[in-house]
Amino acid sequence: MGWDGLYASAFEGVRNSIGGVGKVLLAYNTNIDAIRYLKGEDLEERIEAAGRDKVLPYSEELPKRIESVPQLLGSILWSVRRGKAAELFVESCSVRFYMRRWGWDELRMGGQVGIMANLLGGVYGVPVIAHVPQLSRLQAGLFKDGPIYVPKAGNEGIKLVHPKEFEAGEENCIHYIYEFPRGFSVLDFEAPRENRFIGAADDYNPNLVIRPEFEENFGEIAQKAELAIISGLQSLTEENYREPFETIKAHLDLLEERGIPAHLEFAFTPDETVRKEILGILGKFWSVGLNEVELASIMEVMGEKAIAEKLLAHDPVDPIAVTEAMLKLAEKTGVRRIHFHTYGYYLTLTDYRGEFVRDALLFAALAAAAKAKLGDVRNIDDVVKAMDVPINEKARGVEGALTKEYSMKDGIAEVNSYQLSFIPTKIVAKPKSTVGIGDTISSSAFVGEFALR
Ligand SMILES: Nc1ncnc2c1ncn2[C@@H]1O[C@H](COP(=O)(O)OP(=O)(O)O)[C@@H](O)[C@H]1O
């Protein structure tokens, strides 16, 4: 069967079985993304009002965090001048107030938990229990309808309610996203490409604050779950990781004890100490999902510099180098499943066998293409609308290399007593949206795999 046939039957398989998946526990990061599309004139007026001389130095060198309005405007200019993304923590209340009054054009669900809750619960109808660090009305309103639950502590223990019924009126965790197009001009500067600056007015996610309901009743909450997906560790730093790490380890031990497979969705983790610590607990997870930059950054802290460099040297990424890196990671940590995604193909290494591993990847690639193509995926039948998106041409060479090296057949090979599963992905040439596409891929593949079992 060709890839199109495999795609079609994988979709049918997952659509027919996904209703049987039990509750998925999602922790820990959820926030509000407030997007402002910058206007040159407005920004210029603000810079003049704050004092151009005070603002400009920060466009040369970013501050460590934002404590004043000139720092905020200067940091935005820093991004514009270079066409580069940057994200800084906004500590000062008066700057937070300034950003709030400046306003937004669009509010979006932010944080991996929030994004995956809306996809799994709101689109696929798979019940989820979400950790939401702060549940404000604004935050609650961003959850889709469907079987999405947050635990509420009451007299008779934990009750699961939809976030809109939680009614706690907690704080807003807002990530203000200032977007600009290529060629955007302000003062004498012009943006070489489109990008964004993010000011995080959020005291909870960067410190990975875990809610008391989760601290105190994790056993009871976990009892209700069949699978777990963990994310949000990337924002931790050497200064603040210790306390949350103790809780996370306890949570993982409990999940393992109950036989609940947990997936870690990796994201780029700038702090090297935290990256090493994550490596240290990876064996407690069933599964991990990552891209080429993230895999290379892990190889670096494992002392595998040569492989790390190889992973970033070619386009498309050299699949033999990826396989070697995944083998090293699996052998070092004991993690049972590694799902690698890059532009054009996915590879998964598992210590178990079956076509369902590959088929779950196909379902995930279709979901990713649907999201890129449509912007918003409303229900599982929207996913199949991506069937006509062509398979990435460059993936043929990748498939050829894997066939030659590992005698791969229909995307499946045996490598060092592991199963290697490969799929070429469908790539949307002009995507409507790429926000949260990695989270879409990983959660669809992980949950899809358990649906197909
Ligand atoms: N236009 C597109 N069509 C289909 N898939 C895409 C497209 N652009 C990116 N992707 C997929 O999305 C993935 C992005 O995931 P990742 O790098 O983890 O970023 P993030 O987690 O920020 O979404 C890529 O590896 C690629 O597989």
Ligand SMILES: [Mg+2]
């Ligand atoms: Mg990602």
